[in-house]
Amino acid sequence: MTATVTNIVVAGLGGQGVLKASDVLSDALLRAGHDVKKSEVHGMAQRGGSVRSDVRYGPEVFSPMVSPGEADYLVALDSSQVDVCRHLLRQGGIVIAPDAIEAAALPNRRSLNVALTGALSVHLDLPAELWTAALHANFRQDLWAANEQAFRLGRLSQNGSAKHAST
Amino acid sequence: MSATERILLNGDEAIALGCLHAGVALGTGYPGTPSTEILESFSKMGGRAQWSPNEKVAFEVAIGVAYAGARALVTMKHVGLNVAADPLFTVAYTGVSGALLIVSADDPGMASSQNEQDNRHYAEAAGVPMLEPSNSQEAYDFVFAAIEISERWQTPVLLRVTTRVCHSKTVVRPRSVQVQPPAPHFVRDIPGRVMIPAYARPAHGRLRQKLAEIQAWNETSDLNRVLPGDPALGIITSGVSYAHVREAAPKASVLKLGLTYPLPLRRVAEFARGVVRCVVIDEGDPWLVDALRAAGIRVEGKPDMYRFGELNVPRVRRILEGDVSPESKPPPGKPPQLCDACQYRVVFDTLRRHNCIVAGDIGCYTLGVLPPFEAMDSCVCMGASIGVGLGLRHVLPPDEARRVVSVIGDSTFVHSGISGLVEMVYNPPPGGHVLIILDNSTTAMTGHQEHPGTGRTLDHEPTNKLVIEDLASALGVRRVHVVEPRVGSEDFERMLLECLASGELCVLIARRPCILIAKRLKELEQRHIAPKSPPASTGVAAEATCCSSAVPAGAGADRLESGI
Numbered sequence: 001m002t003a004t005v006t007n008i009v010v011a012g013l014g015g016q017g018v019l020k021a022s023d024v025l026s027d028a029l030l031r032a033g034h035d036v037k038k039s040e041v042h043g044m045a046q047r048g049g050s051v052r053s054d055v056r057y058g059p060e061v062f063s064p065m066v067s068p069g070e071a072d073y074l075v076a077l078d079s080s081q082v083d084v085c086r087h088l089l090r091q092g093g094i095v096i097a098p099d100a101i102e103a104a105a106l107p108n109r110r111s112l113n114v115a116l117t118g119a120l121s122v123h124l125d126l127p128a129e130l131w132t133a134a135l136h137a138n139f140r141q142d143l144w145a146a147n148e149q150a151f152r153l154g155r156l157s158q159n160g161s162a163k164h165a166s167t
Numbered sequence: 168m169s170a171t172e173r174i175l176l177n178g179d180e181a182i183a184l185g186c187l188h189a190g191v192a193l194g195t196g197y198p199g200t201p202s203t204e205i206l207e208s209f210s211k212m213g214g215r216a217q218w219s220p221n222e223k224v225a226f227e228v229a230i231g232v233a234y235a236g237a238r239a240l241v242t243m244k245h246v247g248l249n250v251a252a253d254p255l256f257t258v259a260y261t262g263v264s265g266a267l268l269i270v271s272a273d274d275p276g277m278a279s280s281q282n283e284q285d286n287r288h289y290a291e292a293a294g295v296p297m298l299e300p301s302n303s304q305e306a307y308d309f310v311f312a313a314i315e316i317s318e319r320w321q322t323p324v325l326l327r328v329t330t331r332v333c334h335s336k337t338v339v340r341p342r343s344v345q346v347q348p349p350a351p352h353f354v355r356d357i358p359g360r361v362m363i364p365a366y367a368r369p370a371h372g373r374l375r376q377k378l379a380e381i382q383a384w385n386e387t388s389d390l391n392r393v394l395p396g397d398p399a400l401g402i403i404t405s406g407v408s409y410a411h412v413r414e415a416a417p418k419a420s421v422l423k424l425g426l427t428y429p430l431p432l433r434r435v436a437e438f439a440r441g442v443v444r445c446v447v448i449d450e451g452d453p454w455l456v457d458a459l460r461a462a463g464i465r466v467e468g469k470p471d472m473y474r475f476g477e478l479n480v481p482r483v484r485r486i487l488e489g490d491v492s493p494e495s496k497p498p499p500g501k502p503p504q505l506c507d508a509c510q511y512r513v514v515f516d517t518l519r520r521h522n523c524i525v526a527g528d529i530g531c532y533t534l535g536v537l538p539p540f541e542a543m544d545s546c547v548c549m550g551a552s553i554g555v556g557l558g559l560r561h562v563l564p565p566d567e568a569r570r571v572v573s574v575i576g577d578s579t580f581v582h583s584g585i586s587g588l589v590e591m592v593y594n595p596p597p598g599g600h601v602l603i604i605l606d607n608s609t610t611a612m613t614g615h616q617e618h619p620g621t622g623r624t625l626d627h628e629p630t631n632k633l634v635i636e637d638l639a640s641a642l643g644v645r646r647v648h649v650v651e652p653r654v655g656s657e658d659f660e661r662m663l664l665e666c667l668a669s670g671e672l673c674v675l676i677a678r679r680p681c682i683l684i685a686k687r688l689k690e691l692e693q694r695h696i697a698p699k700s701p702p703a704s705t706g707v708a709a710e711a712t713c714c715s716s717a718v719p720a721g722a723g724a725d726r727l728e729s730g731i
Contacts, residue, residue: 013501026336030175037302038175038336041278047534048507050500062413064302064335067480068497084500 005058007066008120011085012077014048017113020138021075022053024117028134029057032126039064050084073123075116096120100157111150118154176339178332181303182242182270183208184341185310190348191268192237193217195225197582198613199244200279201333202272206242207616210626218616218625221549221582222247226254226269233263233323234360237351238314245273245286246548250583256293258323260370261360262377265349266317266324268310269295273329275451276477279612281529281548283476285451290325290428291458294374296381297325297428298390299406303337309425311342312390316426318349320377325428329450331407331477382429390425393438400487401442403435403459403466408450408478415483427455432462439464446487450478505534510679511605513652514574515540517660521667523572524563526556528584530576531612532605549579553587553602560596569667572601578610578618581633591672592643599671601663604635607681608688615684629695639674646673653679 008025012018019040026038040053054066071088075096082097089095101115114135121131135147176184182205186194194209194216196202210216219225222243232239243251248271258267271289274280290297298313300306306328313324358366385391400419404412409423422438424430439445439459446467447456456468469486472494478486485494505512515535518525519542527533527543528551536543545555556573563571575584584604591600610616617623622632639647646669652659659677666673680688 014503023336026175030173030338035338036175036336039331040334041330047503047505047531048501049503052500061337062410063480064331064337064407064410065479068495080501084498087495087497 005056005061006073006124007071007090008055008073008075009066009071009085009088010053010055010075010077011081012051012113013081014051016051016077017110018051018053018077021077021113021117022055024114024131024134024138025120026055026057027137028121028126028130029055029124031130031133035059035061037061037064039066050081052081052085073120075120077113077116094123101154102157105153107146107149107153111146114147115150115154115157118151119158120154121151122155122158171340173338173340175336176303176307177204177334177336178300178303178306178328179204179272179334180208181306181339182310182326182328183212183214184339185307186238186240186268187212187214188342188345189266189311189314190238190346191240192265192348192351193229193232194240194242195219195228195232196240196242196270197222197225197247197250198578198610198616199247199272200613201274201330202242202244202247202270202328203613203616204333205240205270205272206625209240216625218618220619222251223254226251226258229267229269230254230258230263232351233265233267233317235351235353236264236349238266238268238348239263240268240270242270243272244280245271245284246280246282247271248286248289249284250549252289252293255289255295255323257362257367259293259295260362260367260374262321262370262373263317263323264321264354265351266314267322268313268317268326269323270326270328272333273327273451275329278330281546283451285454286325286327287427287454288452290327291454294378295323295325295428296320296378296426297327298425299327299427300332300425301405301407301409301423302332302335303339305425306332307339307341309390311346312426316381320381322374322377322381327406327427329407329477335407378429381426382431385426385429385431386434388426388431391431391434392423392425394421394423396420398442399444401438401445402448402487403438403445403455404448405455406450408448408483411478411480411483412448414480416487424455430455430458430462432459432464435459436462436464439466448478448483448486502537503534504537505531505540506682508682510607510652510677510682511535512540513654513656513659514603514605514677515542517663518542518572518574521664522570523667524559524567524570526552526559526571526573528552528573528575528579529612530579530605530610532574532576535574543574550575550583550587552579553584553591556602557587557591557594557596557600560598560600565598568596568598569670572603572663572667574603574605576611577604577606577608577620577635578616580604580635581619585638588639588642588644588674595672599669599673601666601673601675603663604674604676606635606676606678608678609681609684611681611683615681615687623691623695627691636674636676639676644672644674646671647676648673649676649678651679652677 010022029036034057036057076082206216229239229241271286298309300309317324397418403422405424449455470491527546552573552575559571619633650662
C-alpha cells in the first residue's frame with residue numbers, strides 16, 4: 001500500500017518558509033485530486049531551530065508522518081538539514097538541496113523555499129496550471145510575480161539533471 | 168460550501184470550521200501550542216473568539232455562555248487544563264444548557280511543552296465524555312457529535328486532540344448545511360447550578376446517571392467503528408494512532424474508538440473475543456489498556472518504553488512485534504534559540520555575568536537556559552517563577568538569597584503571575600525580592616497573540632489595557648522600574664544591580680517590543696491611535712521610576728517607535 005504513496009520531506013530552519021513551501025506543495029497535490037496529508041511541528045521549533053514538514057500523497061494516505069527510510073524526496077532549504085534528515089530517505093531517494101539554486105538569480109532572498117518547490121515540481125507529475133493556482137492561493141497578489149519567477153528558476157535548475165540520486 | 172468540496176485543513180482549523188458551522192456563539196481560551204490556531208482560525212472565519220488572561224477564566228466564561236443556553240467553545244493546551252481543572256470538575260456536576268465543548272490539545276513527545284501529560288485521565292477523573300478524532304475530517308465531524316452529546320445529556324464534552332492531529336493537514340469535506348443554534352436565554356435553576364454540599368450531592372448522582380446512559384448509547388454509536396480484517400490480529404486504538412495502525416498492520420482487524428469515555432465496554436469485549444490476539448495501541452499513558460483490563464477484557468498493551476514520546480508507523484510495528492531493542496536515535500537537529508536581535512539576550516547576559524539564581528517561567532525567554540547564557544535555574548509551569556523565587560529567597564543563606572531573581576514574560580505574568588506578586592507583597596522575604604517582567608508586548612512563543620497587557624483583543628482591535636507597572640504599584644510594590652534593554656546600553660544592568668542591592672521588593676519591567684513583530688505593532692498602534700481608543704492609562708504610578716531610555720506606559724504609538 002505504501003508503494004502507491006509518495007513521501008516528501010521539506011526541511012530547513014525556523015523562518016525560512018518550510019511550512020509555506022509544504023503548503024504550496026500540498027495545495028497543488030490536492031488540486032490534482034490526490035489524498036494528501038501534511039504534518040509539521042510548530043512552536044518552539046520556530047525560533048531558528050530545525051523545522052520539518054512531511055507531505056504524503058496518493059490514492060489513500062494513513063499516517064501523516066514520513067517514516068525513516070521511506071522518503072522519496074528531501075527538499076532542504078538549508079544545507080545543514082540534509083544530514084539531519086538523510087535517514088528519512090529511501091534507497092535511491094532524491095535530495096533537492098539549496099545549492100541547486102543560484103542565489104543571486106532569486107528575485108528575493110526569501111523566495112528560496114518557492115524556488116526549491118519549483119525544483120521538486122520537475123520530479124512530480126502535476127500540470128503546470130495547478131502549481132500556479134497553488135502559488136496564487138498561498139501568496140498575496142503583489143507577491144505572485146516574484147514567486148512565479150522563483151518557481152520557474154527552480155524548475156530550470158533541474159534541467160537535464162532529471163533525477164540525481166544521492167543516497 | 169458544497170458538500171463535495173475538498174479542503175485541506177489542519178485539525179485546529181477543522182475544529183474551528185466545525186464550530187462555525189455548528190453555531191458556536193463564543194470561543195474562549197489562552198494560547199498554547201498546539202491549540203492556538205483554533206481560536207485564531209475561528210475568528211478569521213467569522214466566529215466570535217477572545218483570549219482570556221488564562222485557561223481558568225476562559226473556561227468560566229465558556230460555562231456562562233453554556234448556562235445561558237448558547238454553544239460555547241473553550242480551547243487550551245494540555246497543561247492549560249490543569250489551570251482550568253477547578254471549574255472542570257464542578258461543571259461536570261452542574262451540567263450545562265447550551266453545549267460546552269472543551270478542547271484539550273495534548274503534546275505527546277513535547278514538541279513545545281514542559282511535560283507530556285495525557286489528558287484522557289481528566290475525562291475519567293472529572294466524569295466528562297471524551298471524543299478523540301484521528302484526523303481533520305473527524306476533528307470537524309466530532310465537533311457536531313460533541314455538541315449533540317453535550318446538549319442531549321446537558322454535560323460538558325472534552326474533545327481531546329494531540330499535536331499530530333492539530334498540526335497535520337488532511338482533507339475535509341465540510342457539511343453543506345449550517346446549523347441554527349438555540350437562542351440564549353436565562354433559566355433559573357438554583358439547585359442545579361449552585362454547588363453547595365446539599366445541592367452537589369444529588370448533582371454527583373445525576374452525573375453518574377448521565378455517564379451510565381452515555382455509555383449505553385456509546386455501545387451502538389457510529390463514533391466507534393470496526394474495520395474487519397484477519398482475525399489473527401485485532402487492534403483497539405483511538406486518535407492519530409489509528410492512522411499509524413492502518414499503515415503498520417494493513418491486514419489486521421481494527422476497532423477504532425471515537426468516544427473513548429465512557430467506553431463501550433460490551434462492544435470492545437465482543438471485538439476482543441472475535442480475534443486471536445488483541446493488542447491495544449495507545450499513545451502516551453496506558454490509559455485505554457488499563458481501562459479495558461480493569462473491565463476484565465483480555466488485551467495486550469505496549470512495552471513501557473513506548474509510553475514515552477509520540478507513536479508513529481515504525482513504533483507501532485515494533486509494538487506489534489514485541490520489539491524492545493533500543494530505538495535508533497535520529498541525528499539531532501538545530502535547537503531553537505533566542506533570536507539574534509532579541510532584547511532578552513541583554514537580560515540573560517546580564518543575569519549570567521552577575522551569577523544570579525534565576526527562577527524562570529514559560530515563554531520564548533525560557534531559551535535563556537541554553538548556551539551561551541545558561542541563565543535559568545528553574546522552569547516549572549506558567550507563573551511559577553515568582554513563587555519559586557520567593558521560596559528560594561525565604562530559606563537560602565543571605566549570600567545566595569540576595570542573588571535570586573524571578574523572570575517572567577508579560578503574557579505569562581497576566582496569566583498567573585499576578586497572584587504570585589500578591590504573595591510577594593503579602594509574605595516578603597527578609598532580604599526583599601526582584602521580579603523581572605520581560606514585556607515584549609505580545610505572547611511571542613505561541614505566535615504573537617494579544618493579551619490584556621497589549622490593550623488589543625484577539626483580532627487586534629483596541630480594548631482596555633492592563634498597565635503592569637500601575638498594577639504592581641497598586642499592589643503595594645514601592646520599587647517599580649521600567650527599563651528598555653538594548654545592546655550597548657547599561658540601563659538594564661544598572662537598574663538590576665540597584666534592585667538587587669536594595670533589599671526591598673522590586674518589580675523591574677524590561678520593556679521592548681518583540682523584534683519579530685515590531686513593525687506590525689507599530690502599524691497597529693498607529694491605526695488605533697485615533698478616536699475609538701478606550702480610556703488610556705495615565706502614565707506611571709506615583710512611586711514608579713523610569714530610566715532615561717525607558718518608555719513610560721500609556722505613551723501611545725510613540726512608545727513603540729523607540730528601539731526599532
